[in-house]
Amino acid sequence: MSVIEKIKAQAKTDVKHIVLAEGSEPRTVQAAAKIVAEGLAKITLVGDPDEIAKVAAETGTDLKDVAIANPATWEKSEAYAEKLCELRQKKGMTIEQAKDLVYNNTLYFATMMLKMDDADGMVAGAINSTGNVLRPALQIIKMAPGISTASSCFIMELPTKEYGDDGVMLFGDCAVNIEPNADELAAIALATANTCKSLLQKEPRVAMLSFSTKGSAKHDVVTRVQEATAKAKELAPDLLLDGELQADAALVPEVANLKAPGSPVAGKNPNVLIFPNLGAGNIGYKLVQRLAGAKAIGPIIQGLAKPVNDLSRGCNVEEIVNTVAAVAVIAQG
Numbered sequence: 001m002s003v004i005e006k007i008k009a010q011a012k013t014d015v016k017h018i019v020l021a022e023g024s025e026p027r028t029v030q031a032a033a034k035i036v037a038e039g040l041a042k043i044t045l046v047g048d049p050d051e052i053a054k055v056a057a058e059t060g061t062d063l064k065d066v067a068i069a070n071p072a073t074w075e076k077s078e079a080y081a082e083k084l085c086e087l088r089q090k091k092g093m094t095i096e097q098a099k100d101l102v103y104n105n106t107l108y109f110a111t112m113m114l115k116m117d118d119a120d121g122m123v124a125g126a127i128n129s130t131g132n133v134l135r136p137a138l139q140i141i142k143m144a145p146g147i148s149t150a151s152s153c154f155i156m157e158l159p160t161k162e163y164g165d166d167g168v169m170l171f172g173d174c175a176v177n178i179e180p181n182a183d184e185l186a187a188i189a190l191a192t193a194n195t196c197k198s199l200l201q202k203e204p205r206v207a208m209l210s211f212s213t214k215g216s217a218k219h220d221v222v223t224r225v226q227e228a229t230a231k232a233k234e235l236a237p238d239l240l241l242d243g244e245l246q247a248d249a250a251l252v253p254e255v256a257n258l259k260a261p262g263s264p265v266a267g268k269n270p271n272v273l274i275f276p277n278l279g280a281g282n283i284g285y286k287l288v289q290r291l292a293g294a295k296a297i298g299p300i301i302q303g304l305a306k307p308v309n310d311l312s313r314g315c316n317v318e319e320i321v322n323t324v325a326a327v328a329v330i331a332q333g
Helices: 003-013 026-038 049-059 077-091 095-104 106-115 130-141 182-200 220-235 247-251 253-259 278-291 317-332
Strands: 016-020 041-046 067-069 121-124 151-157 168-172 205-209 240-245 272-274 295-302 308-310
Touching (some): 003 182, 003 295, 003 317, 016 026, 016 106, 016 317, 026 041, 026 049, 026 317, 077 095, 077 106, 077 130, 095 106, 106 121, 106 130, 121 317, 130 308, 151 182, 151 278, 168 278, 182 205, 182 220, 182 272, 182 295, 182 317, 205 247, 220 240, 240 247, 247 253, 278 295, 295 317, 308 317
Parallel strands (some): 016 041, 041 067, 121 308, 205 240, 205 272
Antiparallel strands (some): 151 295
8 A cells, every 4th residue: 555545544534624725726626526525534615606616617526525615705704804813913914904815815714714623724835836825824823832943844655665664754844944944953853753653653763864974074064953953852852863864874774883873763764854954855855756766745834733735836636635635634633
């Protein structure tokens, strides 16, 4: 069974309610019907019912079991606006501005549904940038306790089973933080470890990657990874985590024995790799995807108090389905 099949099977064990903010987008409409038909989640599409019905007709999609929330007529829109104004009042938001966002911006409406416990998770991004998707989430949902930085990870499923858990690993951060400082890097490590537990139901073994192993090189970037490792250990002393480690020292027992003897992670099949910056992470996951034939699922947005996930604007229907399944499983936790 592939990792996405396992995620889908887990999603079905406790069906969650996911809101799709881009309700009249054709791929999203088709995905909504497929998600409900497969029993992966309850779905609410946000948007004008007439526009959604038109798209459904044009795509031959049956939405009989899919809910639709029209911000213009939703019975809780007024309460959403009042709560949004309360949350953002210190930032100068007026009730008029809050109403405009709730009634006219489906991303804010969907985020308020999540905030007010009218949904368990939210997915968007098929026609919106990552920044637009995350902005209301950061303003309204905010960060999970103990996590200071929103980040991302990719699920990497390798065709060989040699590394990770039966060939499955998490790579972070590959999509959000360009040059994280030590505190942010520690937060990325802890958030990715949490994703490993909640999404993959595996105990995380975290390797903090660098071009240096245990002080073999001196540089500000190395120092940052060392400080992040110390910070993460301080915040989560029971977590199996070590660094700084070169990739071969992290992955290969023979190299680990030479470069990092006694490490609780190096050479002991880590399933979470934390890259020192976005350049390394983005290049790393794409190289493994293309050269090793790995399947990359993500990015999975992590660190928020409630699950919100971005989509690639080039996504297809199946990728939306897979993302919703992952968000549903995270919501279970």
